[in-house]
Amino acid sequence: MGSGAPSRLVDLILGGKLDALRHDLPELPELDNLFAPEGPIRDAELLAADAFGAAKTWMLANGSTCGVLASIIACVQWHNSRPGGAPLADAPAGSGGGRKSVVILPRDAHKSAVHALVLSGATPCFLPPIRHPESGVGLGVGTAELKAALKEHGDEVAAVFMVSPTYEGACSDVTSAAEACHGAGVPLVVDEAHGAHLAFLGEAQPPPSRPSEEEEEGREGKEEEEGGRDKQGGSVFASGGTEGDGGGSGGGDDFSIERAVTDALATVQSSSPSYLLLASLDAARWDLAGATKNAKRRLREAALIADGVREELSSVEGINVLDLGGESGSAAGCVGTDPLRLTVSFEGGVGGYEADEILIEDFGVYAELPGPDYVTFVFGPGSTVEHGQRLAEALRHVALPAQKRCAHTPQVGIPALLPGEAITQAALDALAAVKESGGVISGCSDATLATMRVVVDLVPSERR
Known part of the structure; x- marks a missing residue:
């Protein structure tokens, strides 16, 4: 403008x-073309790939959502291009006489994954998420359940999709999942929208991404030798990037996953990307992987501040600091947690939505994610000790009232009901609990929940 x-x-x-x-x-010749990069955008993507340890990186101008959309669509297209698959021109998958394309994913995946299923024509195989035995927080998908699904669907599996870390910072066993997928010849798509910073936390980062002391020294030496490339997960919005291994040749025309991702991104991204957003991506990469290591230092300091707040709150009566990676969480399948995320609940106190309202109105403190049972906060490179003290003081205040807590209900961005899914009493109760506790429900035909749009009545007439 x-x-x-x-x-x-x-x-x-x-x-x-x-x-x-x-x-x-706009797209000036000197600024390169996002969809056919040959200049500064290509250079920025190469630098990002090196910083994140990927073979290929695509810059996303429409947030992580378009990365999820493109990744799943690309995997389905690649699957269809292989022998026995439906012809690429015969979308949706399976409509051209070939085998159907199945995507294995957790039921609590972000709605962008569901949208990708609709756009690609893939058939979902939903796996129930493992939940923390004490708090009910989702911890991802178990490796045993994933292996069973891969065996059940065999050659029909086009991709496996998982989320790690979650909103609350729970990290799944991605290493074991990757081994299972690669053994079956299936691409693994990991939604890491909330984990761009994890590889730069040093000793504070959760396994299995934590490098050994020798690897850390080698990485830092390489950064200094190459002029420094420090990265900070601080781009404008959740723009992010999509990483891939660049492999996977397909049919006779050598249709690869890399080409499929490129084609899919051209479909789901804006044809007029914001160069301010693209610049923020490159700046975030530089700040995290550059010679000064400025953002890396600030992130590690933020992790120490978060640890201090956890320790302080652990002794406050009425507040539960959820340790998702503790003994019970580890036994349930969580291999680690994001040290920059803090999730708390209240014993006999207010629920998450009401706590969020109190924090905003009385203290000007905004949570990353208020839920019905708990509230999640995020520390970042700009966090200070004073911020931590202010948060701890505010949470002490919230813990004072004692009011009825709500039952476990869906989180932001995770659909409680999907198109074509049976409407169960449990789903209705969960939606009602969100509404009664002050949460906002989107996507329903009747916002009051007094009526529901029914496509097919599954109840026999004699039971009505």
């Missing part, structure tokens, strides 16, 4: 300065 930007936008958001908007440029 430049000098022609609306004055209210400039005054309200930019403090009367046009500096940022002067860089809000």
Whole structure:
């Protein structure tokens, strides 16, 4: 927009300065083309791939959502291109006389994964998430259940999709999942929208991504030798990038997953990407993987601050600090937790939604994710000791009232009901609990939940 930007936008958001908007440029020859990069975007993607240890990286201008969409769509297209699959022109999958394409994924995956199933025509195989035995927080999918699903569906499996870490910071056993998928010749797609920073936390990072002391020294030596590439998960919005191993040749025309991802991204991303967003991605990578290691240092300091708050709150009556990676969590399949995330619940006190309201109105503290039973907070490179003390004080205040808590219900972005899924009493109770506790429900035909849109009545007439 430049000098022609609306004055209210400039005054309200930019403090009367046009500096940022002067860089809000279109696809100029000097700025490269996101969908056919040959210049600075290509260089930025190569640097990002090196920083994250990937063979290939695609910059995303439409957030992690388009990365999830493109990854699943690409895997289904690649699956269809292999011998026995449906012809690529015969979408959706399975409509051209070939085998159907099955995607194995947890039932509590983000709704973008469900949208990808719809767009690709894939058939879902939902796996029930393992839940923390004490808090009910989802911990991902068990390896045994994944192996059983791979065996059951065999050559029909187009991809396995999993989320690690979760909103609450629970990390799944991705290593074992990858071994199972690779052994079956199936691509593994991992939604790591909340974990871009984990590889840069040093000793604070959860396994299995934590490097050995020798690997850490080698990585830092390489960064210094190559002029430094430090990264910080601090791009504008959750823009992020999609990483891949670049492998997987397909049918006779050598249709690869890499090509399929490139094609899918051209379909789901904006054809006019924001270069401010793209620049923020490259800046975040530089800040995390650059010579100064500035963001890496700040992230590790933030982890120490978060640990201090956990320790302080652990002795406060009425507050439960959830240790998802503790003994009970590990036994349930959680291999580690994000040290920058803090999840608390209240004994006999308010539920998560009401706690969130109190925190905002009385203290100006905003949670990353309020749930019906707990509240999750995130520390970052800008967090200070004072921020931690302010949060601890606010949570002490919230723990004082004693009110009825709500039952476990769905989280933000995770559908309670899917199109074509049976409407159960448990699902209705969960939605009602969210509504009664002050949560917002989207996607329903009747926001009051007084009525539901029924496609097929599964109850026999004689039982009505």
